[in-house]
Amino acid sequence: MSQQVDRNFDDLAMRFRRNVYGSLKGSVRLKVLERDFQQFIPEYLSDSGNKCVLDVAAGEALFSSRLATHGCELVINDISTEMLNLARASIDREVDVHGEEYRKRIAIVQSPMQQLDSVLADEGLPEKYDLVLCHALLEWMAEPHTLVKKLTGLIKPGGYLSLTFYNMNGLAFKNLLRTNYHKFDIDNFTAFRGSLTPTHPQNPEHICEQLNDEGFSLLCKSGIRVFHDYILDPEQRNRDPEGLIQKELEYSRREPFWQMARYIHYLCRYD
DSSP states (O other): OOOOOOOOOTTTHHHHIIIIITSHHHHHHHHHHHHHHHHHOGGGGSOOOSOEEEEETOTTOHHHHHHHTTTOEEEEEESOHHHHHHHHHHHHHHHHHHOHHHHHTEEEEEOOGGGHHHHHHHTTOOSSEEEEEEESOGGGOSSGGGHHHHHHTTEEEEEEEEEEEEBHHHHHHHHHHTTOTTTOOTTSOOOOTTOSSOSSOBOHHHHHHHHHHTTEEEEEEEEESSSGGGOOOHHHHTSOHHHHHHHHHHHTTSTTGGGGSSEEEEEEEEO
């Protein structure tokens, strides 16, 4: 058995909330996800018909908690106690609007990804789902190459996977813009301890190959933050948030811009 351990964000949960979830970059992420869902699986943003959704490594669960407002039965998972506390706070905010019936549609499970299938069974929860969300886990895993196959076992035939991951191309481009010629090497990358930069950024082509090998068909591929992070002046970056988000959406699927985004979103069907 491997002795490697996946990253647990108990020590960085509040920093993530401030620097990612609660920032303009977090708003860009949500808008791209909403647009992709609305165009390809709109039933999850309207009347879901009691579909079962699993959010793996959910963090604050800002996106999946919204799906539950449309009738989805939702299971939220994370390895981190502090991240799940943030998710509970997100749920409480939605309860204030939608009532206690909303809360009854949600279960919370604390487990590492590698043990999730057995924990779901032990908790009496569904073992396969109509939709699995896995956003920004892949790049933090000790053994990222194991993730896609593990997710496949959690999805019903004909179900969907929403996968986002940190893009090696975007990381390389940002470091080149910063003239970090001697600190960064795309072929021999090492993350700095305590940094929010993921330990295992991924090549989009390699992930696409893994998905294809496991029987997924790609519905759409979108870049998340195709230019936001490359505006190096913070004042200019935040000058026109609505205009920036609109342009992010406009360029998020265009060649070659999506390939240079900081994150990639693949929405797939499991055939």
